[in-house]
Amino acid sequence: MFHPQRKTMDLLPLVCLCLLTWSAGTAADHSPVVVKVEQGSYVILPCSLSTQQSITFEHFEWKKDGQKDVFFYDGGKHSNNDHKGQDEQFKCRVSHFEDQLKNGNASIKINNTKISDSGNYTCDFPDLQPRQTFYIKLVVFGAAAKPSVRVVKTDDGVQLQCEVEGVSPQPKVEWKDSAGNILPAKEPQVTERGGSYNVILQATVTKADNFTCVVTQNDINHQISAETVAAPLNESTGWIVGAVFITLIVVGVILAVLVWKGCIKLNFKKGSCQQSTL
Numbered sequence: 001m002f003h004p005q006r007k008t009m010d011l012l013p014l015v016c017l018c019l020l021t022w023s024a025g026t027a028a029d030h031s032p033v034v035v036k037v038e039q040g041s042y043v044i045l046p047c048s049l050s051t052q053q054s055i056t057f058e059h060f061e062w063k064k065d066g067q068k069d070v071f072f073y074d075g076g077k078h079s080n081n082d083h084k085g086q087d088e089q090f091k092c093r094v095s096h097f098e099d100q101l102k103n104g105n106a107s108i109k110i111n112n113t114k115i116s117d118s119g120n121y122t123c124d125f126p127d128l129q130p131r132q133t134f135y136i137k138l139v140v141f142g143a144a145a146k147p148s149v150r151v152v153k154t155d156d157g158v159q160l161q162c163e164v165e166g167v168s169p170q171p172k173v174e175w176k177d178s179a180g181n182i183l184p185a186k187e188p189q190v191t192e193r194g195g196s197y198n199v200i201l202q203a204t205v206t207k208a209d210n211f212t213c214v215v216t217q218n219d220i221n222h223q224i225s226a227e228t229v230a231a232p233l234n235e236s237t238g239w240i241v242g243a244v245f246i247t248l249i250v251v252g253v254i255l256a257v258l259v260w261k262g263c264i265k266l267n268f269k270k271g272s273c274q275q276s277t278l
């Protein structure tokens with residue numbers, strides 16, 4: 001049932017992906033309609049009887065993942081007037097198309113879509129003979145915003161931290177130096193909730209440079225980055241400590257030579273050294 005163009009269309013920018021829908025399957029045919037949408041926009045989940053018979057006095061129910069009550073309609077009573085039991089997740093966000101009911105169209109609109117709306121939806125007409133059930137799979141994308149980057153000083157140098165929050169699908173996160181080389185990094189810390197991902201990536205740097213954290217979501221053709229400058233403490237403090245150390249040694253050697261030449265007394269008796277060397 002998938003459109004043959006699917007693979008190529010997946011590579012198009014987000015704007016186009018919102019338009020991807022396929023003709024609905026029925027109870028006998030479980031191929032879902034796939035609707036991809038960007039987070040924060042709205043989506044119309046399609047569901048229409050092929051007979052186009054009026055459903056104004058019929059009964060239909062929308063559910064998510066087989067359990068959550070998304071939208072209920074029964075002969076004029078529905079989730080936005082009389083009917084109780086709509087899942088909290090969908091309160092005040094779902095509407096049907098009153099003027100479309102006479103055409104057998106039970107599509108719904110979900111406003112302000114969230115990543116957690118992703119899932120498997122059913123549009124069910126339990127009282128029709130034969131019963132009709134439609135499957136719609138919704139995928140909500142969340143493109144990453146500019147990551148937040150931090151420079152943290154540690155014992156073994158300077159650590160770069162890059163943090164990405166609330167995105168979907170899971171992004172690839174990398175630290176690069178100004179020459180574009182990928183820095184060796186620790187295993188990223190990935191947490192997932194309701195299909196949305198948070199990622200923290202840390203890398204230790206040993207030389208001063210401009211570093212860029214690059215976030216890539218290949219599936220939706222999205223890349224964004226943030227830059228920071230880091231100068232490892234080790235290097236600069238190392239130079240200072242080294243310089244002080246060498247100065248102390250030089251001073252020590254000079255003093256030792258003076259002592260060996262018997263000039264040490266001069267430190268206590270002013271002028272005597274000058275006399276003895278003369």
Ligand SMILES: *[C@@H]1O[C@H](CO)[C@@H](O)[C@H](O)[C@H]1NC(C)=O
Nearest residue numbers: 042092093094095109110111
């Ligand atoms: C969804 O948003 C539209 C405006 O974009 C508004 O007309 C409609 O009433 C909203 N639906 C719900 C259920 O809030």
Ligand SMILES: *[C@@H]1O[C@H](CO)[C@@H](O)[C@H](O)[C@H]1NC(C)=O
Nearest residue numbers: 044046048097100105106107
């Ligand atoms: C059902 O109604 C929606 C909202 O008006 C519309 O976008 C969709 O194309 C309609 N479906 C059919 C099969 O007419």
Ligand SMILES: *[C@@H]1O[C@H](CO)[C@@H](O)[C@H](O)[C@H]1NC(C)=O
Nearest residue numbers: 032065066118119120121137
């Ligand atoms: C949706 O259905 C697919 C199979 O079509 C399954 O792999 C996936 O786990 C389901 N998702 C949820 C949230 O139930």
Ligand SMILES: *[C@@H]1O[C@H](CO)[C@@H](O)[C@H](O)[C@H]1NC(C)=O
Nearest residue numbers: 178208209210211228229230
């Ligand atoms: C980092 O970039 C800034 C300009 O963005 C430049 O002035 C600076 O010299 C660069 N530093 C290093 C270490 O490359």
